[in-house]
Amino acid sequence: MWLSSIFLKTLRDYRVAILGWGIGMGLVVISPMASVTALITTPQARQQLISLAATFAWNADAIAVDTIGGYATFKIGIFMFLIAIWPLLAGSRMLRGEEDRGSLDVLLSLPRRRLNVALEKLAAMWAALVVMGLLIGLLAFGGGKIFRGDFGLGDALLFGLNLALICAVFGSLALFISQFTQERGPAAGWTAGLLLVFIVLDMVHRVVPNSEWISRLSPIYYYNLSKPLVPSYGANAEAMVTLLALAAIFGGIAVWLFVRRDIGGTVALPRWLSLPERRASRALPVGDWSVRSVYARSLGMIAMPALWWTLGIAGFAGWMVYVVQLMETRLAGLLSGSSTMTNLIKNLGGGDVSVNAGFLSAMFFFLPLMLMAFAVTQVNRWAADEGDGRLELVLAAPQSRTSVLLGRFAALGTASIAISVITLLVSFEVAALAGLNLDSANLAAATLGMIPLGLLIAALGYLASGWLRTAADTGLLSFVLAAWFFISFIGPELKLPDATLRLSAFYYYGTPLLHGLQVTSVLGVLAVSALALGIGALRFSRKDIGV
Amino acid sequence: MAAIIEVEKLTKSYGSKRGIADVSFQVEEGEVFGFLGPNGAGKTTTIRLVMALLRADAGFARIAGFDSWGKSLEIKRIVGYMPGEPALDPNLTGGQILEYFAHLRGGVDQAYLKELVERFELDTSRKFRQYSTGNKRKVVLIQAFMHRPRVLILDEPTSGLDPLNQQEFDRLVKEARDEGRTVFLSSHVLSEVEKTCTRVGIIRDGRLVRIGGVSEVSAIKRYEITITFAGAVPVDSFKSLDGVAAVESLDHGRGVRLAMQGPADAVIKAAARYPVVALTSHEPSLEDIFLRYYEGDGALAKEPQGVA
Numbered sequence: 109m110w111l112s113s114i115f116l117k118t119l120r121d122y123r124v125a126i127l128g129w130g131i132g133m134g135l136v137v138i139s140p141m142a143s144v145t146a147l148i149t150t151p152q153a154r155q156q157l158i159s160l161a162a163t164f165a166w167n168a169d170a171i172a173v174d175t176i177g178g179y180a181t182f183k184i185g186i187f188m189f190l191i192a193i194w195p196l197l198a199g200s201r202m203l204r205g206e207e208d209r210g211s212l213d214v215l216l217s218l219p220r221r222r223l224n225v226a227l228e229k230l231a232a233m234w235a236a237l238v239v240m241g242l243l244i245g246l247l248a249f250g251g252g253k254i255f256r257g258d259f260g261l262g263d264a265l266l267f268g269l270n271l272a273l274i275c276a277v278f279g280s281l282a283l284f285i286s287q288f289t290q291e292r293g294p295a296a297g298w299t300a301g302l303l304l305v306f307i308v309l310d311m312v313h314r315v316v317p318n319s320e321w322i323s324r325l326s327p328i329y330y331y332n333l334s335k336p337l338v339p340s341y342g343a344n345a346e347a348m349v350t351l352l353a354l355a356a357i358f359g360g361i362a363v364w365l366f367v368r369r370d371i372g373g374t375v376a377l378p379r380w381l382s383l384p385e386r387r388a389s390r391a392l393p394v395g396d397w398s399v400r401s402v403y404a405r406s407l408g409m410i411a412m413p414a415l416w417w418t419l420g421i422a423g424f425a426g427w428m429v430y431v432v433q434l435m436e437t438r439l440a441g442l443l444s445g446s447s448t449m450t451n452l453i454k455n456l457g458g459g460d461v462s463v464n465a466g467f468l469s470a471m472f473f474f475l476p477l478m479l480m481a482f483a484v485t486q487v488n489r490w491a492a493d494e495g496d497g498r499l500e501l502v503l504a505a506p507q508s509r510t511s512v513l514l515g516r517f518a519a520l521g522t523a524s525i526a527i528s529v530i531t532l533l534v535s536f537e538v539a540a541l542a543g544l545n546l547d548s549a550n551l552a553a554a555t556l557g558m559i560p561l562g563l564l565i566a567a568l569g570y571l572a573s574g575w576l577r578t579a580a581d582t583g584l585l586s587f588v589l590a591a592w593f594f595i596s597f598i599g600p601e602l603k604l605p606d607a608t609l610r611l612s613a614f615y616y617y618g619t620p621l622l623h624g625l626q627v628t629s630v631l632g633v634l635a636v637s638a639l640a641l642g643i644g645a646l647r648f649s650r651k652d653i654g655v
Numbered sequence: 656m657a658a659i660i661e662v663e664k665l666t667k668s669y670g671s672k673r674g675i676a677d678v679s680f681q682v683e684e685g686e687v688f689g690f691l692g693p694n695g696a697g698k699t700t701t702i703r704l705v706m707a708l709l710r711a712d713a714g715f716a717r718i719a720g721f722d723s724w725g726k727s728l729e730i731k732r733i734v735g736y737m738p739g740e741p742a743l744d745p746n747l748t749g750g751q752i753l754e755y756f757a758h759l760r761g762g763v764d765q766a767y768l769k770e771l772v773e774r775f776e777l778d779t780s781r782k783f784r785q786y787s788t789g790n791k792r793k794v795v796l797i798q799a800f801m802h803r804p805r806v807l808i809l810d811e812p813t814s815g816l817d818p819l820n821q822q823e824f825d826r827l828v829k830e831a832r833d834e835g836r837t838v839f840l841s842s843h844v845l846s847e848v849e850k851t852c853t854r855v856g857i858i859r860d861g862r863l864v865r866i867g868g869v870s871e872v873s874a875i876k877r878y879e880i881t882i883t884f885a886g887a888v889p890v891d892s893f894k895s896l897d898g899v900a901a902v903e904s905l906d907h908g909r910g911v912r913l914a915m916q917g918p919a920d921a922v923i924k925a926a927a928r929y930p931v932v933a934l935t936s937h938e939p940s941l942e943d944i945f946l947r948y949y950e951g952d953g954a955l956a957k958e959p960q961g962v963a
Contacts, residue, residue, distance in 0.1 A: 389780040399755035497742035505759035
């Protein structure tokens, strides 16, 4: 049945993403519901929470943040970027990705109109988003029931639908942009860039008075007009129809352009917008540093993603260093009214939360998490290269399998060190600018101390790729990372035994911002990484390639 | 001459799926050896085992006396390899790819590399993902030849090349042979192998079914002639003609399909006695040859492997 039409086949291709993103994002919505109950135990704490949320009003409207639904809606604003990633990847890949692979040629050789092919694929993406929205809505409803939220099933489903609509806008926008790009990557990149621009545009009216007209240019503004999980605020039907119309317009124009252009080509741009024509060349050598060795090539491949992750990680660290002093008074008041939250931050930060460094230490807990997520993406790329046969010719050159694997790992290690060093420099500089007194040695320990954890998850990924295919390897690593995070984040609060806490890699990161580097732990993590990498290299040197 | 490639009882399976079983052959230094077989017969599996990309369940392969698994690094220094399905970093240009593999080989003769690029008229400034199928194969072909390897192992090298580039490839193979280098190439087109190879091995369903000189293997090569006449003709009169192996009547005697093995002169002369509407001739694929002639021919199918 699932292979009986292009619509159903495309929907079938999305099945893992539907479940993964639907359930994953649903859990993201539930998690703030779980924490808010601990934050509003007293009227004073409730007031402090409202006050603290107002500090972050530039990010999202702080409406009814002392309710389950209101707080979840407020917090989900931060995760907007995360939610839109799947649709923008799916939209850019939908037609352009198939053209890249050549599979669209075969599909279009069938007796079907090009218009129908494109429409069925677009409809499948929208349908997938609706199912994801349904899952998110049901999970939000479940969360509301558990934590005694005051919204009903209809409200939760409207919340899911609103998310599906904003995702449909970005998916359709990516599809539209992919009509102008030769490859899917730039289409995804441009759409991601526009997503950031739209996020900023939406923020403008919350920061600058009388600037709502600017925010109206952003689709996210219309998404934020509906807050179905806050029954007193409700959904805005006009805003939701606007999102639907935007998705339909972008999708419709994309399909209209697609049926008129060459397959494998792009929509012709006016001459003044076109890049100068490339002239054929047989020039050799090209003198590119990145092709001098496996290590250099690996470094060349990792450079661009490392740059983006550096911006994210160093930016997060710098921002936290900057705001910690601004939040000091309100935070102290909030925490004094919530023992659960105090304990949580104490457990993460490892010290007195009334001290700036204590809160900052808890926030720095997220730095190794982000670096490890970066490592997981690079392990995914390694496994995909092997699965797609891109290692075959490299391994047919006189390079040992071990040196190829170690070259790739060394490039990842270099990128991890670069990210950590830049994070250190940014944190140090921002602390100096903000007049925040931080121990330099401890700051170095907190930023550079995440390197062993990045290497550990990468080594485990290389080890697992000796047996597992790309998807399974990435899935396993993501699960391990989530489990470690769970153990260290709420394990102490659940009074998990010390032996269980020690299973998490974050345990060995410790609280370096307050207590400095734990040399034994670092050496232990490095030893386990070396062991995993060694076994992984041994396995790789003996396995069938591309099978 | 000494054997430079030795394959002995090489066996590989993919779980419950068939790979190859007990494949044995030798290739002498300086010869051009063709490895023939229909799609899925086990050609690529054999080649990937020889290149140590797969590990054999049993048996061994040696190149220049080095065990292909245990001494793969030594082997890769003297081998130029072209995979059947080239997959490379799609974001690198052809020039970057060639330079990368030149570096991985510790440097190559740049003048010869440039000569190869010129001969195949490759635009080195395009990204790999932007190349046509033929141009992708040119990049991989050039990287296989660019270090003048002692042994060339090429998996369906002419697939996707246009006739002009196929001729250029034939010239390269001839030059390699003249310089005493060894070429091992796989194909599923018999006539292509006939053109370039001195000896041929045929693999089917994972087993080597025949090996010998090109002339010996050509004995199995047949072609078909289909003739359409204006009216019915005595079909049986074609059976006894020279070169005719089998006759099939078409459209109540108004046409005839002949399985040919040998010159068509007698057939053409016999057909000329009747008003001919159309005449077509074609070489069947290797798969057809196996299906039509090998399958029903117990003697051939069960013929033991022999090394000429």
